[in-house]
Amino acid sequence: EDQVTQSPEALRLQEGESSSLNCSYTVSGLRGLFWYRQDPGKGPEFLFTLYSAGEEKEKERLKATLTKKESFLHITAPKPEDSATYLCASSPIKAAGNKLTFGGGTRVLVKP
Amino acid sequence: DAGVIQSPRHEVTEMGQEVTLRCKPISGHDYLFWYRQTMMRGLELLIYFNNNVPIDDSGMPEDRFSAKMPNASFSTLKIQPSEPRDSAVYFCASSRQVNTEAFFGQGTRLTVV
Numbered sequence: 001e002d003q004v005t006q007s008p009e010a011l012r013l014q015e016g017e018s019s020s021l022n023c024s025y026t027v028s029g030l031r032g033l034f035w036y037r038q039d040p041g042k043g044p045e046f047l048f049t050l051y052s053a054g055e056e057k058e059k060e061r062l063k064a065t066l067t068k069k070e071s072f073l074h075i076t077a078p079k080p081e082d083s084a085t086y087l088c089a090s091s092p093i094k095a096a097g098n099k100l101t102f103g104g105g106t107r108v109l110v111k112p
Numbered sequence: 113d114a115g116v117i118q119s120p121r122h123e124v125t126e127m128g129q130e131v132t133l134r135c136k137p138i139s140g141h142d143y144l145f146w147y148r149q150t151m152m153r154g155l156e157l158l159i160y161f162n163n164n165v166p167i168d169d170s171g172m173p174e175d176r177f178s179a180k181m182p183n184a185s186f187s188t189l190k191i192q193p194s195e196p197r198d199s200a201v202y203f204c205a206s207s208r209q210v211n212t213e214a215f216f217g218q219g220t221r222l223t224v225v
Contacts, residue, residue: 034213043116043203043216044155087155099168100145100214102155 002027004090006103013078013110021073021106023088033071034100035064036087044087047073078110116217118204124223130192133220135204136185145214146179146189147203155203161187194224 005024013019025033032051036044048057050066057064061082063074073086085107089100117136125131137144145160159169164181172179176195181187191198201221205214 036216041218043205043219046213046215049213089155099157099160101157104154 002090002092002101004088004101004103006086006088006106008106009104010107011109013075013108015079015110015112016077018074018076018078021075021086021108023071023073023103024069025071025088025090026069027090027092027101029093031091031093033066034089034091035071035073036089038085038087038105047086075108078108080110080112083108083110116204116206116215118202118217118220120220121218122221122223124225125194127195127224128193129224130190131194131198131222131224133189133202133204133222135187135189135217137187137204137206138215139185141206141208141215143207143209143214144181144187145205145207146187147205147216149201149203149219150199158189191222194222196224198222199224 003026007022032049034049035047037047038044048064053066053068055066061076065072085105087102087105089102091100116138119134142163146158147155148158149155156171158171159179160167161181177191179189199222201219203216203219205216207214
């Protein structure tokens with residue numbers, strides 16, 4: 001069974017304190033690894049898709065990387081507005097269509 | 113585009129009542145997904161459609177749950193009869209093609225008392 005595990009469950013950072021979130025996945029053939037951001041009371045908002053090991057993508061203070069077993073979301077010099085829950089999800093090759101398995105998320109709180 | 117639109121945003125109902133959640137996907141998106149989010153289980157895929165046809169409903173918890181997509185711009189998720197353990201936030205999402213990002217609606221917070 002495909003599994004996605006995120007760590008840590010929660011992360012408290014001071015403004016400007018860089019850190020990384022981990023997403024470990026076990027899937028027999030990865031079609032894509034997705035990162036989403038979710039704010040309280042809202043739906044997940046798409047951030048990145050990674051397709052192959054070694055791939056990296058950046059958006060403002062966020063950078064996502066991918067290896068054969070895990071993905072990292074690096075937050076560089078975070079600001080309070082980066083506070084949110086970050087979700088990763090895997091899409092296996094064997095699944096028809098776009099079936100995503102989500103991890104439990106990492107709740108990030110950035111204090112000024 | 114207004115994005116994925118869900119209604120209602122909040123629903124409070126009594127146990128045993130029928131509940132219908134509604135979703136309008138983004139125009140031109142061929143895939144539509146229904147997810148449920150709880151603190152205990154996180155975000156779970158219930159069912160998804162491709163070109164209005166249900167492809168995988170293995171995540172639907174029980175026969176009390178049913179979903180339809182009568183046309184490309186509308187889908188419903190129905191729970192009959194509802195139970196307190198169905199209380200959760202239900203999200204609808206749509207995507208253009210295989211392996212492209214899914215866009216989520218704002219969700220419907222369902223409370224069954």
